[in-house]
Amino acid sequence: MTDLQTKPEGVGFGRVSRKEDARFVRGKGNYLDDIALPNMLYGAVLRSPYAHARIKSIDTAAAQAHPKVKAVITGQILESLNLAWIPSLSHDVIAVLATDKVRYQGQEVAFVIAEDRYSARDALELIDVDYELLPPVVDAKRALDPDAPVIRDDIEGKKDNYIFDWGSGNEEATEAAFKKADIVVEQEMLYPRVHPAPMETCGAIADMDPISGKLTIYCTTQAPHAHRTLYALVAGLPEHKLRVISPDIGGGFGNKVGIYPGYVLAVVGSIVTKRPVKWMEDRSENLMSTSFARDYHMKGKIAATKDGKILGLRVDVLADHGAFNNTAQPSKFPAGFFHVFSGSYDLEAAYCSVRGVYTNKAPGGVAYACSFRVTEAVYAVERMVDRLALELDIDPAELRMKNLLKPEQFPYTSPTGWEYDSGEYPRALELAMKISGYQELRKEQAEKRRRGELMGIGISFFTETVGAGPKKHMDILGLGMADGCEVRVHPTGKAVVRLSVQTQGQGHETTFAQIVSEVTGIPVADVEVVHGDTDNTPFGLGTYGSRSTPVSGAAAAVASKRIVEKAKLIAAAMLECSPDDLEWESGRWHIKGDPTAGKTISEIAFAAHSTQELPQGMEGHLDASCVYDPPNLTFPFGAYICVVDVDPGTGKVTVRRFIAVDDCGPRINPMIVEGQIHGGLADGVGMALMEQIAFDEDGNCLGGSLMDYLLPTALECPSWETGETVTPSPHHPLGLKGVGESATVGSPPAVVNAVLDALKPFGVKHADMPLTPAQVWRAMQGRPMRTDLAIQ
Amino acid sequence: MQVSMTINGEQVSREIEARLLLVHFIRETAGLTGTHWGCDTSNCGTCVVLMDGVPVKSCTVLAAMANGRNITTVEGLETNGELDSVQRGFIEMHGLQCGFCTPGMMLTARWLLDNNPHPTDAEIREAISGQICRCTGYENIVRAIRWAAEHESGTGHNITEGIGA
Numbered sequence: 001m002t003d004l005q006t007k008p009e010g011v012g013f014g015r016v017s018r019k020e021d022a023r024f025v026r027g028k029g030n031y032l033d034d035i036a037l038p039n040m041l042y043g044a045v046l047r048s049p050y051a052h053a054r055i056k057s058i059d060t061a062a063a064q065a066h067p068k069v070k071a072v073i074t075g076q077i078l079e080s081l082n083l084a085w086i087p088s089l090s091h092d093v094i095a096v097l098a099t100d101k102v103r104y105q106g107q108e109v110a111f112v113i114a115e116d117r118y119s120a121r122d123a124l125e126l127i128d129v130d131y132e133l134l135p136p137v138v139d140a141k142r143a144l145d146p147d148a149p150v151i152r153d154d155i156e157g158k159k160d161n162y163i164f165d166w167g168s169g170n171e172e173a174t175e176a177a178f179k180k181a182d183i184v185v186e187q188e189m190l191y192p193r194v195h196p197a198p199m200e201t202c203g204a205i206a207d208m209d210p211i212s213g214k215l216t217i218y219c220t221t222q223a224p225h226a227h228r229t230l231y232a233l234v235a236g237l238p239e240h241k242l243r244v245i246s247p248d249i250g251g252g253f254g255n256k257v258g259i260y261p262g263y264v265l266a267v268v269g270s271i272v273t274k275r276p277v278k279w280m281e282d283r284s285e286n287l288m289s290t291s292f293a294r295d296y297h298m299k300g301k302i303a304a305t306k307d308g309k310i311l312g313l314r315v316d317v318l319a320d321h322g323a324f325n326n327t328a329q330p331s332k333f334p335a336g337f338f339h340v341f342s343g344s345y346d347l348e349a350a351y352c353s354v355r356g357v358y359t360n361k362a363p364g365g366v367a368y369a370c371s372f373r374v375t376e377a378v379y380a381v382e383r384m385v386d387r388l389a390l391e392l393d394i395d396p397a398e399l400r401m402k403n404l405l406k407p408e409q410f411p412y413t414s415p416t417g418w419e420y421d422s423g424e425y426p427r428a429l430e431l432a433m434k435i436s437g438y439q440e441l442r443k444e445q446a447e448k449r450r451r452g453e454l455m456g457i458g459i460s461f462f463t464e465t466v467g468a469g470p471k472k473h474m475d476i477l478g479l480g481m482a483d484g485c486e487v488r489v490h491p492t493g494k495a496v497v498r499l500s501v502q503t504q505g506q507g508h509e510t511t512f513a514q515i516v517s518e519v520t521g522i523p524v525a526d527v528e529v530v531h532g533d534t535d536n537t538p539f540g541l542g543t544y545g546s547r548s549t550p551v552s553g554a555a556a557a558v559a560s561k562r563i564v565e566k567a568k569l570i571a572a573a574m575l576e577c578s579p580d581d582l583e584w585e586s587g588r589w590h591i592k593g594d595p596t597a598g599k600t601i602s603e604i605a606f607a608a609h610s611t612q613e614l615p616q617g618m619e620g621h622l623d624a625s626c627v628y629d630p631p632n633l634t635f636p637f638g639a640y641i642c643v644v645d646v647d648p649g650t651g652k653v654t655v656r657r658f659i660a661v662d663d664c665g666p667r668i669n670p671m672i673v674e675g676q677i678h679g680g681l682a683d684g685v686g687m688a689l690m691e692q693i694a695f696d697e698d699g700n701c702l703g704g705s706l707m708d709y710l711l712p713t714a715l716e717c718p719s720w721e722t723g724e725t726v727t728p729s730p731h732h733p734l735g736l737k738g739v740g741e742s743a744t745v746g747s748p749p750a751v752v753n754a755v756l757d758a759l760k761p762f763g764v765k766h767a768d769m770p771l772t773p774a775q776v777w778r779a780m781q782g783r784p785m786r787t788d789l790a791i792q
Numbered sequence: 793m794q795v796s797m798t799i800n801g802e803q804v805s806r807e808i809e810a811r812l813l814l815v816h817f818i819r820e821t822a823g824l825t826g827t828h829w830g831c832d833t834s835n836c837g838t839c840v841v842l843m844d845g846v847p848v849k850s851c852t853v854l855a856a857m858a859n860g861r862n863i864t865t866v867e868g869l870e871t872n873g874e875l876d877s878v879q880r881g882f883i884e885m886h887g888l889q890c891g892f893c894t895p896g897m898m899l900t901a902r903w904l905l906d907n908n909p910h911p912t913d914a915e916i917r918e919a920i921s922g923q924i925c926r927c928t929g930y931e932n933i934v935r936a937i938r939w940a941a942e943h944e945s946g947t948g949h950n951i952t953e954g955i956g957a
């Protein structure tokens with residue numbers, strides 16, 4: 001890596017404005033719904049109004065008779081094509097269109113294809129479905145009752161709603177730690193079902209060319225290559241005749257990882273009608289049927305000595321997976337990376353168990369910037385540490401400081417087997433405390449308490465687990481999680497880099513150009529980034545779990561290093577010297593001790609394409625590629641402090657300040673990193689205070705619109721205060737770690753801890769998210785929490 | 793029915809279905825896809841345009857109701873190839889990530905600055921509070937609008953000139 005100080009302007013890492021902004025601020029982005037192909041038809045999905053019902057009959061005659069309707073597709077038709085069910089990402093199947101039963105409200109029942117958007121919707125009203133209502137299973141805690149209705153009777157011999165049991169860590173050692181502890185604190189908590197709700201909903205356009213047999217799918221996907229391979233595997237479509245294009249994506253947050261029935265229906269629609277078919281869901285469809293997140297009922301238990309040395313931790317989880325087990329995560333991990341739940345602390349033993357169950361709710365589970373369930377894990381441990389602090393009457397900052405892993409313990413192997421690559425935890429917490437003026441805040445709080453005012457200070461410390469992942473440990477449906485990257489330097493010294501990953505706002509067109517620039521010295525402005533098109537990019541599994549920088553970014557760095565190495569040999573030939581006599585400066589090789597005798601990367605690139613005689617055995621041109629299989633995950637971390645005021649009259653929480661110190665290694669573009677953190681903090685405030693996909697006892701979704709599913713606006717968010725420490729990853733070629741999900745993972749417990757700190761005078765020990773005024777009010781009155789606002 | 797309106801200074805007249813929403817008229821009839829759509833309940837604000845200088849959620853306006861009106865969309869912010877100070881502010885202060893909320897945010901910002909050239913941060917937050925951004929956490933949007941207020945060219949077009957503050 002070159003020295004940051006000596007690089008010319010416009011080269012490498014640093015704050016530069018984004019390339020993509022030029023089109024976005026002019027309204028010239030190209031999002032899915034902006035694409036209009038000649039002759040395009042529009043699809044609309046008929047959805048189940050019921051959570052659990054048998055389909056007795058579907059009458060589509062009237063819809064078919066609509067003058068603008070081209071086709072109506074039902075589950076029966078799909079069955080004949082063997083496409084009514086497709087494999088999920090978690091050893092299960094999902095229904096594309098319901099055949100036997102509907103299993104959640106909003107499930108896909110029929111698909112209408114019409115000349116225009118409005119007519120397709122009109123025709124939905126003309127379809128007559130005869131349902132026989134069945135009792136729904138709404139409460140995960142009742143899913144395994146012996147008399148609970150069986151949701152998945154499509155699975156042969158299935159007599160219950162059980163999916164899996166899974167555990168990690170050493171149960172015996174954890175029990176032993178509990179036995180010798182002075183104090184054991186237990187707490188039940190719910191991480192409610194929430195939804196990523198990107199501003200752009202999900203959609204697809206399928207365009208089957210009946211002559212060449214080539215199928216082009218434009219799709220709101222974070223993982224275009226994975227989609228293409230899955231279409232090939234599932235539908236038996238030849239992979240070379242499939243092209244997936246992911247245009248500009250209006251936010252993803254994990255919502256756009258999986259394959260939804262609507263995508264498959266657009267494909268079937270195009271094959272049937274021989275015309276391009278667009279399907280774009282509306283907001284209710286997005287909230288009610290696409291990948292939700294969380295829904296973890298957790299029982300935590302923490303053990304410590306009386307002076308606050310944490311000994312052991314146990315968390316038992318009941319995981320509500322909805323009607324189909326369709327979480328998108330590495331195959332071997334039914335609970336994602338939840339077992340990193342021992343967090344940032346030095347403890348003797350830890351054990352977790354997770355039980356997954358079916359309910360009559362939409363499937364999903366891993367979404368919303370969760371880093372494969374690290375969000376739930378961090379929430380669990382950070383709430384437990386605060387509960388312990390409360391019982392021991394020790395300041396929560398002091399308790400954390402006492403138990404944080406020390407820098408000399410890295411690389412550190414956690415009680416559940418993770419190897420944390422690097423970390424300097426106390427430094428980050430100290431910095432957050434300094435920025436916040438922690439001691440003064442505590443003084444202010446004490447004064448306010450005397451006056452009866454409710455102010456709270458909440459801390460969370462998180463260790464993220466990102467960059468999935470090493471082939472030796474993980475795969476998705478048998479596909480290794482390595483990503484490719486190709487870098488080509490044109491004869492005039494400009495470059496193009498092709499990526500397997502897909503931005504949804506992260507700014508890859510800028511940051512990947514910066515990575516190539518950092519290594520090769522080619523100005524950022526001269527590097528073009530190509531992504532989001534399987535015909536024009538190397539294979540890889542896409543962007544989620546903060547994996548772009550750790551995996552694809554490493555591939556880009558390695559490919560760029562290969563370019564620099566090849567350039568060295570060519571430069572030596574040009575300068576008629578030995579490669580060993582050359583020294584690298586940003587963008588140029590020169591003879592050691594004689595900086596005037598050198599060749600720039602542009603000169604070398606031209607030579608590589610010219611008649612210049614190249615070193616023996618070397619092929620012409622200046623390009624390189626890399627498929628990067630990360631040796632380990634990366635472990636970004638951070639310390640967050642939240643300050644809230646609670647209105648004693650209404651229970652309304654105001655987030656007054658939020659201090660976030662993040663360590664994600666060196667920052668490619670500090671402006672973009674800070675922006676990502678801001679966004680995640682807002683997500684955290686939303687989840688902690690406002691967001692929940694709730695259900696009533698009939699399984700009706702009560703969070704099906706933005707009227708009911710509340711997202712934070714500029715008024716709920718404070719002006720974020722950020723800080724940074726830098727602990728490079730020892731195994732990433734540039735020391736980078738990834739940051740996209742850090743703030744979403746780390747912020748909810750800080751907000752919740754702050755609210756509970758404010759409520760301390762009321763003797764409240766815990767309250768579940770979302771901490772709406774009503775929820776806080778109940779807590780202040782000593783009334784029981786409603787773990788699910790809809791179920792009394 | 794026939795509707796006719798001015799969009800970014802150009803007359804657009806079409807025969808439409810009476811129920812056609814303005815957002816769809818702008819996007820599909822006039823082909824200006826910079827105006828987005830993000831919800832069914834008038835909550836997200838990705839569809840905000842200026843109608844006679846005032847921000848409206850174009851998903852909540854029938855195209856017929858815009859008959860004879862003057863519409864400004866994001867495509868109309870630039871003048872003679874020069875970006876509006878609001879557009880420059882969003883670039884400078886990283887006020888956008890995925891860009892989906894951005895057109896609506898910028899149009900509200902333009903209206904705000906035309907009517908209140910030196911808004912406080914609280915006034916900026918209030919002005920954009922009917923619009924949702926999932927990516928930025930708002931702080932950089934506030935900074936972008938503040939930047940724009942500090943860098944108004946003076947010669948730039950006041951889209952909402954003459955409209956009551």
Ligand code: FES
Nearest residue numbers: 830831836837851
């Ligand atoms: S589309 Fe959401 S407010 Fe108009």
Ligand code: FES
Nearest residue numbers: 889893925926927
């Ligand atoms: S930039 Fe993505 S929604 Fe605002």
